Amino acid sequence: MSGNDYVKFMTQEIVKYMELPQDERRKRKKSKKKQSSFSSKWFGLLPFAFKLLVKKKK
Template identity: 75%
Template structure:
């Protein structure tokens, strides 16, 4: 993809976003933030969460 094609694509996406009603943009943003919380569990299961809790517990008990 050349630089000119990329600029054209980005311009089209920005115009689409600006033409979208504000309520729809808010819903879209809220859906994206809800999905971010479950991303690590979706890809790696519960292990990253358990590891994070273990590290947090160790650091708070040693302080």
């Protein structure tokens, strides 16, 4: 992906986000907070990376 394509993509995503009603944006934000797992919330990305590594070896 070239730099120009990346800027175009990011611009489109920002415009989509800005066009959403404020209530919808709040709902998305709340749902993202609910989806975060306990381990990543309290210990960061390290447990997630370790879990992926273990699954990959199996």
